[in-house]
Amino acid sequence: MRAHRAINLWLGAALVLPMIAIAAISLIWTPYDVTLLDVGNKFAPPSPSHWLGTDQLGRDVASLLMSASVNSLTVAFVAVGMGGSLGVMLGLLASAFGGWVETLVMRLADLGFAFPALLFAIMLATAFGPSLSNAILAIAFINIPVFARVARGAANQVWTRDFVLAGQAAGLGRARLTFDHILPNIAAPIIVQATIEFAVAILAEAALSYLGLGAQPPLPSWGRMLSEAQTLMYLAPELAIYPGLCIIIAVLGFGLLGDGLRDVTDPRLKQVRA
């Protein structure tokens, strides 16, 4: 049972860590300059010099994929970071005050679920024009209600624990208790959720960029590479394969990592195992 649980974690890490490493490397080095066009050498097949061949403009596909991973990871990090922090703060607020504050925050969170990232991105694109930052905002936005719910649920449990009650009895204020006791104790579920939302965010960025609502040329992005490849499907079908595989690896990796972390940290599951 233990081994089975850990598999998710290790498998996730085995997919995610190399990807992060590759993204980091591509910041300082890629096999070819991704802005370098070599139209004479377009649609080159995979070869020792171009591992995955070249695209319609003669750019090195492997280098493009590497650079695009930076884009995916950055977008996910920024969006989940922004939306997550805001959501967690709202959740903590709801939990600390209870009563109408809690009701209000949770109702707002419910409302947030009425707007999938795509709808939000569409609104922003119409109002301000399509851009990567609008895509990030849209993805961040859908993370707010998710994290608000998770944080509030976890925090509500911690508020009933003895050491918090003791703190209350000692006259500590809500803000103090929240930051000193509640927040550290809900870190585990928050991190688990963040890992899972990372996967969701990567998927969302790819979709938005594919639709033209995210990364704009010439910024390399898996989603955008796919939309370009789609128009060349009869000429070079393989160009539509690689970016998709990258997306799957990233999404699967963070998804498994999140599942694995939850299995490892969730005390409820631990009890079952014992």
Add this chain to the structure above:
Amino acid sequence: MQVILLRRTMGFVLTLIAVSVIVFAVMNVLPGDPAITILGIDSTEDARAALRAELGLDRPVWLRYLDWVWHAAQGDFGTSYFFRVPVTELITERLPLTLSLALAGMTVTVVVGITLGMIAAARHGTFGDWAIMLFSQMGIAVPAFWLSILLVLLFAVGLRWLPPGGFPGWDEPLLAARSLILPTTALALVQSAVLARVTRSSALEVMRLDFVRTARATGLSRWRVLRRHILPNALVPIVTIVGMQVAAVVTGTIVIENVFYLPGLGRLIFQSIANRDLFTVQALVVLFAAIVVTANFLVDIAYVLIDPRLKGRMT
């Protein structure tokens, strides 16, 4: 029961209103001047002033909002600045396609997802279970638009069995249906993978309960126990996910229509973004968000219908 329904309905209406406020605020108020949104920043001040007068954009914000909501509630979303026809007309022309796609996608999702999930649960721990879970794990990670491209590569470019995209119109129902096969598959495959997982785990939880043992002790067949005893009791989490999937499938049509060049509402949204057709996009966003909210509302009601124990308790 009536009280619950009334409260839920009130909450539903309030949510719809809140949704309209948000959409209006984000699209009409945040950018500052809708005239610039429509005409672009390089437009002349004269042109903008003329447009403001024409569309009544010079009135106070709250009045514009009330005016918009008031007419929208009656099915009038204004006139498309680009097409120069009523937005409602644009929508009703394209609605049948999007609706068919969404309904087909939902149907396939529910049928395939629940069936696979129940099979996996019934064959818990066997190869079949493992295979279904692998499919489901993959399905969740595969972006629908990439799956679409793969399907097109395989069935249109490679095998040439099905058209790669486009829509022949409803005059040829068979051709129309044919052109919806790949889009429906792309839309439903991912969602059914999600549903299969939820169905499986929910069914496995229910399987451990005592009344399942009673049903087995009554000599009922495995299949009957599964369908008539386990499934209904596993339904609450399933319905919750299905409700969320309505949202995913409906917004998924936006993506899929663009992958397959289907002239539905999703295409219209993107044309309208490109055309800076503010009122059309605004109407469509509200429409889609309303569908999502309605799906959630129906799920809330479905809980009560599924579980008689909730009737007394839910307030």
Add this chain to the structure above:
Amino acid sequence: MIEANDITVRFGTAEALRGINLTLSPGQRLGIVGESGSGKSMLGLSLMGMLPDAAGMSGQIRIDGTDMTGAKIASWRAIRARKVAMIFQEPLAALNPLRRVGNTVMEPLRQHLGHSKDAARARVLQLFEETGIQDPVAKFRQFPHELSGGQRQRVLISLALACNPKVLIADEPTTALDAHVALRITDLLVRLAEERGMALVFISHDLAAVARTAQDIAVMYGGEIVERGPVHAVLSSPHHPYTQGLLLARPALGAGHLRERLPVIPGTVPAMRDLAVGCRFSGRCAVELPHCATERPASRPVGAHHDAACHRIGAAT
């Protein structure tokens, strides 16, 4: 009715049941007592072909003339409800919460006996009358959570009786009920067994309930039947040290549960895999002999239809 020979149930290497022999004739009422974990439920389930997947079973079982030894699941399904039926401890949990209880009871009638809707309905109302459910027509349409504990157990009994089984296995049917309701349910089971000529296996912690319900009693310990015989014989002159301990543990034949009284027998039931290969009771037994832990005592007659499995029997007398 039922003939079971040398039934052994294993979970891996641990034996949850060891060498159980059991015969039941029509109309016979057998009570089974024993501490928690002694294998009472396992025995009941093995007679239904409903052991957990992880369990391995050996031994022969004949039910109403049909050899069920090594039977496939389909053969078991064919006799469940129609030949053997079982009711369980928690009536609320044992009923599908989303179904009107009438529909639950109708299901086997429609499935197995091919009754029409109306015929099945009429039969359900009849069963409800028979099991003493007041106002059957109204109860038919209620959900389990709307009924009282006693009513729920009566519904379960109706369900078990629907296809006129030859044997009814009742696994602690009264444990979850109030004392006075429990009494009525046990009396109902006795009446039904007598009226229908149905054999009854009554599993309980409660010696008093067993004494009231059964003609014969089997005492289980560590997956074995250590003593069995007519109720009065076993209770008035217990021969197995474990049975003696049980009876000592109770001041009188009141309504007492073994679970509460047991501390009088020193120690607790060891985990299944820690049980001695010889007598299961060795280690806790006050009169243990040197070879008890390694040699399995055979079952020996100690009176009319009364036998017990202990090395002391015969040796001490």
